Amino acid sequence: MPHFRCFWYIAAESRALRRQPLRCNVLDEELVLWRADDGRAIAMPDRCLHRCARLSSGRVEGGRLHCRYHGWGYDAAGQVVHIPAEGGCPAGGRKLESPPFETCEQDGYVYVRLAKPANAARDVPPFAMPHWQAPGWGRVRLVNRFDADVADCIENYIDVPHTAFVHAKLFRVSQGERIAATVIRENGMVRVVYHGERGNLGFWRHFLNPGNAPVVHEDHFYQPNITSVRYHLANGYQFIITSQSVPSQGRQTLVYTDLSYRFGWFTALAWPFVRRAGQQVIDQDIDILAEQGEVVARHGRHYRYSAPDRIHRCVDEIRDAIARGEDARCLPPQTFEIEFYV
Ligand code: FES
Ligand SMILES: [Fe+2]
Known part of the structure:
Protein backbone atom coordinates (compact mmCIF):
# COMPACT_ATOMS: atom_id res chain seq x y z
CA MET A 1 0.00 0.00 0.00
CA ASP A 123 -0.63 17.18 0.73
CA VAL A 124 -3.42 16.36 3.21
CA PRO A 125 -2.80 17.93 6.66
CA PRO A 126 -3.50 16.00 9.88
CA PHE A 127 -7.17 15.96 10.85
CA ALA A 128 -8.27 18.89 13.01
CA MET A 129 -10.12 17.44 16.00
CA PRO A 130 -13.56 19.07 16.39
CA HIS A 131 -13.96 21.25 19.49
CA TRP A 132 -10.50 20.41 20.83
CA GLN A 133 -10.17 22.21 24.18
CA ALA A 134 -13.28 24.28 23.41
CA PRO A 135 -15.08 25.74 26.45
CA GLY A 136 -18.25 23.89 27.39
CA TRP A 137 -17.09 20.63 25.81
CA GLY A 138 -16.00 17.44 27.50
CA ARG A 139 -13.83 14.72 25.97
CA VAL A 140 -13.01 11.08 26.49
CA ARG A 141 -10.10 9.61 24.56
CA LEU A 142 -9.85 5.84 24.09
CA VAL A 143 -7.26 3.68 22.33
CA ASN A 144 -8.13 0.16 21.22
CA ARG A 145 -6.56 -2.54 19.11
CA PHE A 146 -8.76 -4.28 16.56
CA ASP A 147 -7.99 -7.57 14.81
CA ALA A 148 -9.46 -6.19 11.61
CA ASP A 149 -8.15 -4.12 8.78
CA VAL A 150 -8.67 -0.39 8.50
CA ALA A 151 -11.36 -0.63 5.82
CA ASP A 152 -13.58 -2.84 7.98
CA CYS A 153 -13.04 -0.64 11.04
CA ILE A 154 -14.03 2.48 9.10
CA GLU A 155 -17.09 0.73 7.75
CA ASN A 156 -18.19 -0.25 11.23
CA TYR A 157 -18.02 3.25 12.70
CA ILE A 158 -20.34 4.79 10.16
CA ASP A 159 -22.66 1.82 9.81
CA VAL A 160 -26.06 2.49 11.37
CA PRO A 161 -27.84 -0.88 10.86
CA HIS A 162 -25.38 -2.91 12.98
CA THR A 163 -25.97 -0.68 15.99
CA ALA A 164 -29.41 -2.24 16.57
CA PHE A 165 -27.84 -5.72 16.68
CA VAL A 166 -24.27 -5.54 17.98
CA HIS A 167 -25.16 -2.71 20.37
CA ALA A 168 -28.79 -3.71 20.94
CA LYS A 169 -30.41 -1.59 23.67
CA LEU A 170 -27.14 0.11 24.53
CA PHE A 171 -27.12 2.25 21.40
CA ARG A 172 -30.23 1.47 19.38
CA VAL A 173 -33.25 -0.79 19.38
CA SER A 174 -34.38 -2.63 16.26
CA GLN A 175 -37.89 -1.27 15.70
CA GLY A 176 -38.37 -1.10 11.93
CA GLU A 177 -38.08 2.69 11.81
CA ARG A 178 -37.60 4.09 8.30
CA ILE A 179 -34.52 6.28 7.96
CA ALA A 180 -33.58 8.22 4.83
CA ALA A 181 -30.18 9.70 4.12
CA THR A 182 -28.32 11.72 1.52
CA VAL A 183 -24.86 10.34 0.77
CA ILE A 184 -22.39 12.74 -0.82
CA ARG A 185 -18.98 11.65 -2.02
CA GLU A 186 -16.80 14.62 -2.86
CA ASN A 187 -13.35 16.03 -2.26
CA GLY A 188 -11.91 12.83 -0.73
CA MET A 189 -14.73 12.75 1.77
CA VAL A 190 -18.08 11.04 2.30
CA ARG A 191 -20.84 12.98 4.04
CA VAL A 192 -24.03 11.27 5.15
CA VAL A 193 -26.95 13.43 6.24
CA TYR A 194 -29.75 11.48 7.91
CA HIS A 195 -33.35 12.66 7.60
CA GLY A 196 -36.21 12.10 9.99
CA GLU A 197 -34.23 10.18 12.58
CA ARG A 198 -35.91 10.22 15.98
CA GLY A 199 -34.68 9.36 19.40
CA ASN A 200 -33.77 5.72 18.80
CA LEU A 201 -30.73 5.92 21.04
CA GLY A 202 -31.32 2.86 23.20
CA PHE A 203 -30.80 3.32 26.92
CA TRP A 204 -29.34 6.81 26.46
CA ARG A 205 -32.63 8.09 25.05
CA HIS A 206 -33.94 8.54 28.61
CA PHE A 207 -31.20 10.98 29.36
CA LEU A 208 -30.28 12.48 25.99
CA ASN A 209 -33.63 12.75 24.29
CA PRO A 210 -36.54 11.99 26.63
CA GLY A 211 -39.07 13.81 24.41
CA ASN A 212 -38.19 11.62 21.39
CA ALA A 213 -37.57 14.77 19.33
CA PRO A 214 -36.04 14.58 15.84
CA VAL A 215 -32.26 14.22 15.92
CA VAL A 216 -29.78 15.93 13.62
CA HIS A 217 -27.33 13.22 12.66
CA GLU A 218 -24.42 13.52 10.21
CA ASP A 219 -21.58 11.11 9.59
CA HIS A 220 -18.34 11.85 7.76
CA PHE A 221 -15.48 9.88 6.34
CA TYR A 222 -12.26 11.80 5.62
CA GLN A 223 -9.53 10.20 3.55
CA PRO A 224 -7.82 7.94 4.24
CA ASN A 225 -8.80 6.66 7.73
CA ILE A 226 -11.00 9.00 9.75
CA THR A 227 -14.68 8.90 10.61
CA SER A 228 -16.77 11.34 12.55
CA VAL A 229 -20.32 10.71 13.78
CA ARG A 230 -22.25 13.75 14.96
CA TYR A 231 -25.50 13.99 16.84
CA HIS A 232 -27.19 17.26 17.62
CA LEU A 233 -30.29 16.94 19.77
CA ALA A 234 -33.24 19.30 20.00
CA ASN A 235 -32.28 20.34 23.55
CA GLY A 236 -28.90 21.60 22.26
CA TYR A 237 -26.90 18.59 23.45
CA GLN A 238 -24.18 17.51 21.03
CA PHE A 239 -22.18 14.35 20.79
CA ILE A 240 -19.33 13.65 18.33
CA ILE A 241 -17.44 10.39 17.94
CA THR A 242 -14.24 10.72 15.94
CA SER A 243 -12.24 7.60 15.14
CA GLN A 244 -8.79 7.54 13.58
CA SER A 245 -7.94 4.02 12.40
CA VAL A 246 -4.20 3.53 12.17
CA PRO A 247 -2.99 0.55 10.12
CA SER A 248 -0.60 -1.17 12.47
CA GLN A 249 0.80 -4.63 11.67
CA GLY A 250 -0.73 -7.24 9.41
CA ARG A 251 -4.48 -6.85 9.73
CA GLN A 252 -4.30 -5.15 13.10
CA THR A 253 -5.63 -1.63 13.45
CA LEU A 254 -5.05 0.73 16.34
CA VAL A 255 -8.05 2.98 16.77
CA TYR A 256 -7.91 6.32 18.56
CA THR A 257 -11.43 7.39 19.51
CA ASP A 258 -12.35 10.87 20.69
CA LEU A 259 -15.78 11.18 22.26
CA SER A 260 -16.56 14.88 22.54
CA TYR A 261 -19.78 16.04 24.12
CA ARG A 262 -21.67 19.06 25.24
CA PHE A 263 -24.44 18.14 27.66
CA GLY A 264 -25.14 21.50 29.32
CA TRP A 265 -24.55 21.52 33.08
CA PHE A 266 -24.04 17.74 33.03
CA THR A 267 -20.89 18.06 30.88
CA ALA A 268 -18.63 18.40 33.91
CA LEU A 269 -19.97 15.17 35.45
CA ALA A 270 -20.42 13.05 32.35
CA TRP A 271 -16.82 11.79 31.88
CA PRO A 272 -17.11 8.41 33.70
CA PHE A 273 -20.46 7.61 32.11
CA VAL A 274 -19.33 8.52 28.60
CA ARG A 275 -16.11 6.57 29.07
CA ARG A 276 -17.87 3.45 30.30
CA ALA A 277 -20.56 3.46 27.62
CA GLY A 278 -18.02 4.29 24.90
CA GLN A 279 -15.71 1.45 25.88
CA GLN A 280 -18.64 -0.97 26.13
CA VAL A 281 -19.71 -0.15 22.57
CA ILE A 282 -16.13 -0.44 21.30
CA ASP A 283 -15.65 -3.82 23.02
CA GLN A 284 -18.70 -5.11 21.19
CA ASP A 285 -17.25 -3.86 17.89
CA ILE A 286 -13.83 -5.40 18.63
CA ASP A 287 -15.58 -8.71 19.12
CA ILE A 288 -17.64 -8.72 15.92
CA LEU A 289 -14.79 -7.33 13.81
CA ALA A 290 -12.35 -10.01 15.05
CA GLU A 291 -14.84 -12.63 13.93
CA GLN A 292 -15.35 -10.93 10.57
CA GLY A 293 -11.58 -10.45 10.17
CA GLU A 294 -10.92 -14.16 10.61
CA VAL A 295 -13.36 -15.07 7.85
CA VAL A 296 -12.15 -12.29 5.55
CA ALA A 297 -8.54 -13.41 6.03
CA ARG A 298 -9.55 -16.87 4.82
CA HIS A 299 -11.97 -15.98 2.04
CA GLY A 300 -11.19 -12.39 0.98
CA ARG A 301 -13.26 -9.22 1.17
CA HIS A 302 -16.09 -10.38 -1.11
CA TYR A 303 -19.17 -8.49 0.02
CA ARG A 304 -22.79 -8.16 -1.16
CA TYR A 305 -24.64 -4.90 -0.64
CA SER A 306 -27.89 -3.64 0.84
CA ALA A 307 -29.26 -0.10 0.53
CA PRO A 308 -27.34 1.56 3.41
CA ASP A 309 -24.09 -0.06 2.24
CA ARG A 310 -23.93 2.62 -0.49
CA ILE A 311 -22.04 4.61 2.16
CA HIS A 312 -19.38 1.92 2.41
CA ARG A 313 -19.03 1.70 -1.37
CA CYS A 314 -18.26 5.44 -1.42
CA VAL A 315 -15.55 4.96 1.22
CA ASP A 316 -14.08 2.03 -0.71
CA GLU A 317 -14.10 4.07 -3.94
CA ILE A 318 -12.01 6.75 -2.23
CA ARG A 319 -9.59 4.26 -0.70
CA ASP A 320 -9.32 2.37 -4.00
CA ALA A 321 -8.40 5.64 -5.74
CA ILE A 322 -5.64 6.23 -3.18
CA ALA A 323 -4.38 2.66 -3.65
CA ARG A 324 -4.14 3.33 -7.40
CA GLY A 325 -1.98 6.38 -6.68
CA GLU A 326 -4.70 8.92 -7.60
CA ASP A 327 -5.74 12.04 -5.72
CA ALA A 328 -9.11 10.91 -4.34
CA ARG A 329 -10.24 14.54 -4.14
CA CYS A 330 -10.42 14.51 -7.94
CA LEU A 331 -13.04 11.74 -8.17
CA PRO A 332 -16.20 13.21 -9.74
CA PRO A 333 -18.65 14.25 -7.00
CA GLN A 334 -21.62 11.94 -6.54
CA THR A 335 -24.82 12.15 -4.50
CA PHE A 336 -27.14 9.27 -3.59
CA GLU A 337 -30.46 9.20 -1.79
CA ILE A 338 -30.89 6.04 0.26
CA GLU A 339 -33.47 4.68 2.68
CA PHE A 340 -33.44 1.77 5.03
CA TYR A 341 -35.01 0.46 8.24
CA VAL A 342 -33.61 0.19 11.74
S1 FES B 1 24.44 -0.84 20.09
FE1 FES B 1 22.56 -1.42 19.29
S2 FES B 1 22.80 -3.47 18.77
FE2 FES B 1 24.76 -2.87 19.50
FE1 LIG C 1 -20.38 -0.36 16.35
Whole structure:
Protein backbone atom coordinates (compact mmCIF):
# COMPACT_ATOMS: atom_id res chain seq x y z
CA MET A 1 0.00 0.00 0.00
CA PRO A 2 2.75 2.52 -0.84
CA HIS A 3 0.36 5.41 -1.58
CA PHE A 4 -1.14 5.27 1.91
CA ARG A 5 2.28 6.15 3.32
CA CYS A 6 1.85 9.77 2.22
CA PHE A 7 -0.80 10.53 4.87
CA TRP A 8 -0.37 11.52 8.52
CA TYR A 9 -1.17 8.83 11.10
CA ILE A 10 -1.33 9.00 14.86
CA ALA A 11 1.78 7.38 16.31
CA ALA A 12 1.01 8.06 19.98
CA GLU A 13 -0.81 10.36 22.35
CA SER A 14 1.41 13.36 23.15
CA ARG A 15 1.04 12.77 26.86
CA ALA A 16 2.37 9.20 26.49
CA LEU A 17 5.60 10.34 24.85
CA ARG A 18 7.72 11.62 27.72
CA ARG A 19 11.26 10.85 28.76
CA GLN A 20 11.51 7.32 27.46
CA PRO A 21 11.15 5.97 23.93
CA LEU A 22 7.97 4.32 22.66
CA ARG A 23 7.56 1.50 20.21
CA CYS A 24 4.87 1.81 17.55
CA ASN A 25 3.85 0.28 14.25
CA VAL A 26 2.37 2.18 11.34
CA LEU A 27 1.64 0.48 8.03
CA ASP A 28 3.88 -2.45 9.00
CA GLU A 29 6.79 -0.08 9.67
CA GLU A 30 8.31 -0.62 13.12
CA LEU A 31 9.12 2.75 14.65
CA VAL A 32 10.73 4.14 17.74
CA LEU A 33 9.39 7.47 18.96
CA TRP A 34 11.34 9.67 21.33
CA ARG A 35 11.66 13.31 22.34
CA ALA A 36 14.71 15.38 21.55
CA ASP A 37 15.98 17.96 24.03
CA ASP A 38 13.94 20.71 22.38
CA GLY A 39 10.76 18.64 22.86
CA ARG A 40 10.40 17.61 19.21
CA ALA A 41 9.04 14.11 18.59
CA ILE A 42 11.49 12.00 16.59
CA ALA A 43 10.40 8.89 14.67
CA MET A 44 13.03 6.47 13.37
CA PRO A 45 13.11 2.81 12.35
CA ASP A 46 13.10 0.72 15.51
CA ARG A 47 16.33 -1.03 14.60
CA CYS A 48 19.83 -0.26 15.78
CA LEU A 49 22.38 0.07 12.97
CA HIS A 50 24.90 -1.95 14.94
CA ARG A 51 23.27 -5.34 15.62
CA CYS A 52 19.56 -4.68 15.10
CA ALA A 53 18.42 -4.44 18.72
CA ARG A 54 15.18 -2.50 19.15
CA LEU A 55 15.94 1.13 19.89
CA SER A 56 12.57 1.43 21.65
CA SER A 57 13.96 -0.69 24.50
CA GLY A 58 16.81 1.79 24.96
CA ARG A 59 16.80 5.07 26.85
CA VAL A 60 16.93 8.79 26.15
CA GLU A 61 19.72 10.68 27.87
CA GLY A 62 21.42 13.97 27.12
CA GLY A 63 19.27 14.54 24.02
CA ARG A 64 20.29 11.21 22.52
CA LEU A 65 18.62 7.86 22.10
CA HIS A 66 20.87 5.08 23.40
CA CYS A 67 20.56 1.46 22.32
CA ARG A 68 20.40 -0.90 25.28
CA TYR A 69 22.62 -3.59 23.71
CA HIS A 70 26.02 -1.86 23.27
CA GLY A 71 25.02 1.69 24.05
CA TRP A 72 25.29 3.38 20.65
CA GLY A 73 23.78 6.86 20.90
CA TYR A 74 21.76 8.56 18.15
CA ASP A 75 21.00 12.24 17.75
CA ALA A 76 17.71 13.70 16.49
CA ALA A 77 18.98 13.55 12.89
CA GLY A 78 19.64 9.81 13.13
CA GLN A 79 23.42 10.21 13.26
CA VAL A 80 25.39 7.86 15.52
CA VAL A 81 27.17 10.26 17.86
CA HIS A 82 28.27 7.96 20.64
CA ILE A 83 29.88 4.50 20.56
CA PRO A 84 31.17 3.40 23.96
CA ALA A 85 33.40 0.68 22.41
CA GLU A 86 35.22 3.37 20.45
CA GLY A 87 35.85 5.51 23.49
CA GLY A 88 32.71 7.59 23.12
CA CYS A 89 33.16 9.77 20.08
CA PRO A 90 32.99 7.66 16.95
CA ALA A 91 34.37 8.47 13.55
CA GLY A 92 31.50 9.85 11.43
CA GLY A 93 29.63 8.13 8.65
CA ARG A 94 27.31 5.94 10.64
CA LYS A 95 23.79 7.20 10.39
CA LEU A 96 20.34 6.09 9.28
CA GLU A 97 20.02 5.44 5.56
CA SER A 98 17.31 8.09 5.32
CA PRO A 99 16.50 10.96 7.70
CA PRO A 100 13.99 10.34 10.51
CA PHE A 101 10.34 10.32 9.45
CA GLU A 102 8.37 13.57 9.56
CA THR A 103 6.38 14.14 12.73
CA CYS A 104 4.06 16.83 14.00
CA GLU A 105 1.89 17.32 17.07
CA GLN A 106 -1.66 18.48 17.07
CA ASP A 107 -4.65 18.19 19.40
CA GLY A 108 -2.74 16.00 21.86
CA TYR A 109 -1.55 13.49 19.27
CA VAL A 110 1.88 12.82 17.76
CA TYR A 111 1.46 12.25 14.03
CA VAL A 112 3.95 10.60 11.71
CA ARG A 113 4.18 10.54 7.93
CA LEU A 114 6.22 7.78 6.31
CA ALA A 115 6.62 9.40 2.88
CA LYS A 116 6.10 12.77 1.30
CA PRO A 117 3.36 13.05 -1.34
CA ALA A 118 4.60 13.16 -4.94
CA ASN A 119 3.73 16.85 -5.16
CA ALA A 120 2.66 19.53 -2.72
CA ALA A 121 -0.86 19.68 -4.17
CA ARG A 122 -1.43 16.14 -2.83
CA ASP A 123 -0.63 17.18 0.73
CA VAL A 124 -3.42 16.36 3.21
CA PRO A 125 -2.80 17.93 6.66
CA PRO A 126 -3.50 16.00 9.88
CA PHE A 127 -7.17 15.96 10.85
CA ALA A 128 -8.27 18.89 13.01
CA MET A 129 -10.12 17.44 16.00
CA PRO A 130 -13.56 19.07 16.39
CA HIS A 131 -13.96 21.25 19.49
CA TRP A 132 -10.50 20.41 20.83
CA GLN A 133 -10.17 22.21 24.18
CA ALA A 134 -13.28 24.28 23.41
CA PRO A 135 -15.08 25.74 26.45
CA GLY A 136 -18.25 23.89 27.39
CA TRP A 137 -17.09 20.63 25.81
CA GLY A 138 -16.00 17.44 27.50
CA ARG A 139 -13.83 14.72 25.97
CA VAL A 140 -13.01 11.08 26.49
CA ARG A 141 -10.10 9.61 24.56
CA LEU A 142 -9.85 5.84 24.09
CA VAL A 143 -7.26 3.68 22.33
CA ASN A 144 -8.13 0.16 21.22
CA ARG A 145 -6.56 -2.54 19.11
CA PHE A 146 -8.76 -4.28 16.56
CA ASP A 147 -7.99 -7.57 14.81
CA ALA A 148 -9.46 -6.19 11.61
CA ASP A 149 -8.15 -4.12 8.78
CA VAL A 150 -8.67 -0.39 8.50
CA ALA A 151 -11.36 -0.63 5.82
CA ASP A 152 -13.58 -2.84 7.98
CA CYS A 153 -13.04 -0.64 11.04
CA ILE A 154 -14.03 2.48 9.10
CA GLU A 155 -17.09 0.73 7.75
CA ASN A 156 -18.19 -0.25 11.23
CA TYR A 157 -18.02 3.25 12.70
CA ILE A 158 -20.34 4.79 10.16
CA ASP A 159 -22.66 1.82 9.81
CA VAL A 160 -26.06 2.49 11.37
CA PRO A 161 -27.84 -0.88 10.86
CA HIS A 162 -25.38 -2.91 12.98
CA THR A 163 -25.97 -0.68 15.99
CA ALA A 164 -29.41 -2.24 16.57
CA PHE A 165 -27.84 -5.72 16.68
CA VAL A 166 -24.27 -5.54 17.98
CA HIS A 167 -25.16 -2.71 20.37
CA ALA A 168 -28.79 -3.71 20.94
CA LYS A 169 -30.41 -1.59 23.67
CA LEU A 170 -27.14 0.11 24.53
CA PHE A 171 -27.12 2.25 21.40
CA ARG A 172 -30.23 1.47 19.38
CA VAL A 173 -33.25 -0.79 19.38
CA SER A 174 -34.38 -2.63 16.26
CA GLN A 175 -37.89 -1.27 15.70
CA GLY A 176 -38.37 -1.10 11.93
CA GLU A 177 -38.08 2.69 11.81
CA ARG A 178 -37.60 4.09 8.30
CA ILE A 179 -34.52 6.28 7.96
CA ALA A 180 -33.58 8.22 4.83
CA ALA A 181 -30.18 9.70 4.12
CA THR A 182 -28.32 11.72 1.52
CA VAL A 183 -24.86 10.34 0.77
CA ILE A 184 -22.39 12.74 -0.82
CA ARG A 185 -18.98 11.65 -2.02
CA GLU A 186 -16.80 14.62 -2.86
CA ASN A 187 -13.35 16.03 -2.26
CA GLY A 188 -11.91 12.83 -0.73
CA MET A 189 -14.73 12.75 1.77
CA VAL A 190 -18.08 11.04 2.30
CA ARG A 191 -20.84 12.98 4.04
CA VAL A 192 -24.03 11.27 5.15
CA VAL A 193 -26.95 13.43 6.24
CA TYR A 194 -29.75 11.48 7.91
CA HIS A 195 -33.35 12.66 7.60
CA GLY A 196 -36.21 12.10 9.99
CA GLU A 197 -34.23 10.18 12.58
CA ARG A 198 -35.91 10.22 15.98
CA GLY A 199 -34.68 9.36 19.40
CA ASN A 200 -33.77 5.72 18.80
CA LEU A 201 -30.73 5.92 21.04
CA GLY A 202 -31.32 2.86 23.20
CA PHE A 203 -30.80 3.32 26.92
CA TRP A 204 -29.34 6.81 26.46
CA ARG A 205 -32.63 8.09 25.05
CA HIS A 206 -33.94 8.54 28.61
CA PHE A 207 -31.20 10.98 29.36
CA LEU A 208 -30.28 12.48 25.99
CA ASN A 209 -33.63 12.75 24.29
CA PRO A 210 -36.54 11.99 26.63
CA GLY A 211 -39.07 13.81 24.41
CA ASN A 212 -38.19 11.62 21.39
CA ALA A 213 -37.57 14.77 19.33
CA PRO A 214 -36.04 14.58 15.84
CA VAL A 215 -32.26 14.22 15.92
CA VAL A 216 -29.78 15.93 13.62
CA HIS A 217 -27.33 13.22 12.66
CA GLU A 218 -24.42 13.52 10.21
CA ASP A 219 -21.58 11.11 9.59
CA HIS A 220 -18.34 11.85 7.76
CA PHE A 221 -15.48 9.88 6.34
CA TYR A 222 -12.26 11.80 5.62
CA GLN A 223 -9.53 10.20 3.55
CA PRO A 224 -7.82 7.94 4.24
CA ASN A 225 -8.80 6.66 7.73
CA ILE A 226 -11.00 9.00 9.75
CA THR A 227 -14.68 8.90 10.61
CA SER A 228 -16.77 11.34 12.55
CA VAL A 229 -20.32 10.71 13.78
CA ARG A 230 -22.25 13.75 14.96
CA TYR A 231 -25.50 13.99 16.84
CA HIS A 232 -27.19 17.26 17.62
CA LEU A 233 -30.29 16.94 19.77
CA ALA A 234 -33.24 19.30 20.00
CA ASN A 235 -32.28 20.34 23.55
CA GLY A 236 -28.90 21.60 22.26
CA TYR A 237 -26.90 18.59 23.45
CA GLN A 238 -24.18 17.51 21.03
CA PHE A 239 -22.18 14.35 20.79
CA ILE A 240 -19.33 13.65 18.33
CA ILE A 241 -17.44 10.39 17.94
CA THR A 242 -14.24 10.72 15.94
CA SER A 243 -12.24 7.60 15.14
CA GLN A 244 -8.79 7.54 13.58
CA SER A 245 -7.94 4.02 12.40
CA VAL A 246 -4.20 3.53 12.17
CA PRO A 247 -2.99 0.55 10.12
CA SER A 248 -0.60 -1.17 12.47
CA GLN A 249 0.80 -4.63 11.67
CA GLY A 250 -0.73 -7.24 9.41
CA ARG A 251 -4.48 -6.85 9.73
CA GLN A 252 -4.30 -5.15 13.10
CA THR A 253 -5.63 -1.63 13.45
CA LEU A 254 -5.05 0.73 16.34
CA VAL A 255 -8.05 2.98 16.77
CA TYR A 256 -7.91 6.32 18.56
CA THR A 257 -11.43 7.39 19.51
CA ASP A 258 -12.35 10.87 20.69
CA LEU A 259 -15.78 11.18 22.26
CA SER A 260 -16.56 14.88 22.54
CA TYR A 261 -19.78 16.04 24.12
CA ARG A 262 -21.67 19.06 25.24
CA PHE A 263 -24.44 18.14 27.66
CA GLY A 264 -25.14 21.50 29.32
CA TRP A 265 -24.55 21.52 33.08
CA PHE A 266 -24.04 17.74 33.03
CA THR A 267 -20.89 18.06 30.88
CA ALA A 268 -18.63 18.40 33.91
CA LEU A 269 -19.97 15.17 35.45
CA ALA A 270 -20.42 13.05 32.35
CA TRP A 271 -16.82 11.79 31.88
CA PRO A 272 -17.11 8.41 33.70
CA PHE A 273 -20.46 7.61 32.11
CA VAL A 274 -19.33 8.52 28.60
CA ARG A 275 -16.11 6.57 29.07
CA ARG A 276 -17.87 3.45 30.30
CA ALA A 277 -20.56 3.46 27.62
CA GLY A 278 -18.02 4.29 24.90
CA GLN A 279 -15.71 1.45 25.88
CA GLN A 280 -18.64 -0.97 26.13
CA VAL A 281 -19.71 -0.15 22.57
CA ILE A 282 -16.13 -0.44 21.30
CA ASP A 283 -15.65 -3.82 23.02
CA GLN A 284 -18.70 -5.11 21.19
CA ASP A 285 -17.25 -3.86 17.89
CA ILE A 286 -13.83 -5.40 18.63
CA ASP A 287 -15.58 -8.71 19.12
CA ILE A 288 -17.64 -8.72 15.92
CA LEU A 289 -14.79 -7.33 13.81
CA ALA A 290 -12.35 -10.01 15.05
CA GLU A 291 -14.84 -12.63 13.93
CA GLN A 292 -15.35 -10.93 10.57
CA GLY A 293 -11.58 -10.45 10.17
CA GLU A 294 -10.92 -14.16 10.61
CA VAL A 295 -13.36 -15.07 7.85
CA VAL A 296 -12.15 -12.29 5.55
CA ALA A 297 -8.54 -13.41 6.03
CA ARG A 298 -9.55 -16.87 4.82
CA HIS A 299 -11.97 -15.98 2.04
CA GLY A 300 -11.19 -12.39 0.98
CA ARG A 301 -13.26 -9.22 1.17
CA HIS A 302 -16.09 -10.38 -1.11
CA TYR A 303 -19.17 -8.49 0.02
CA ARG A 304 -22.79 -8.16 -1.16
CA TYR A 305 -24.64 -4.90 -0.64
CA SER A 306 -27.89 -3.64 0.84
CA ALA A 307 -29.26 -0.10 0.53
CA PRO A 308 -27.34 1.56 3.41
CA ASP A 309 -24.09 -0.06 2.24
CA ARG A 310 -23.93 2.62 -0.49
CA ILE A 311 -22.04 4.61 2.16
CA HIS A 312 -19.38 1.92 2.41
CA ARG A 313 -19.03 1.70 -1.37
CA CYS A 314 -18.26 5.44 -1.42
CA VAL A 315 -15.55 4.96 1.22
CA ASP A 316 -14.08 2.03 -0.71
CA GLU A 317 -14.10 4.07 -3.94
CA ILE A 318 -12.01 6.75 -2.23
CA ARG A 319 -9.59 4.26 -0.70
CA ASP A 320 -9.32 2.37 -4.00
CA ALA A 321 -8.40 5.64 -5.74
CA ILE A 322 -5.64 6.23 -3.18
CA ALA A 323 -4.38 2.66 -3.65
CA ARG A 324 -4.14 3.33 -7.40
CA GLY A 325 -1.98 6.38 -6.68
CA GLU A 326 -4.70 8.92 -7.60
CA ASP A 327 -5.74 12.04 -5.72
CA ALA A 328 -9.11 10.91 -4.34
CA ARG A 329 -10.24 14.54 -4.14
CA CYS A 330 -10.42 14.51 -7.94
CA LEU A 331 -13.04 11.74 -8.17
CA PRO A 332 -16.20 13.21 -9.74
CA PRO A 333 -18.65 14.25 -7.00
CA GLN A 334 -21.62 11.94 -6.54
CA THR A 335 -24.82 12.15 -4.50
CA PHE A 336 -27.14 9.27 -3.59
CA GLU A 337 -30.46 9.20 -1.79
CA ILE A 338 -30.89 6.04 0.26
CA GLU A 339 -33.47 4.68 2.68
CA PHE A 340 -33.44 1.77 5.03
CA TYR A 341 -35.01 0.46 8.24
CA VAL A 342 -33.61 0.19 11.74
S1 FES B 1 22.80 -3.47 18.77
FE1 FES B 1 22.56 -1.42 19.29
S2 FES B 1 24.44 -0.84 20.09
FE2 FES B 1 24.76 -2.87 19.50
FE1 LIG C 1 -20.38 -0.36 16.35
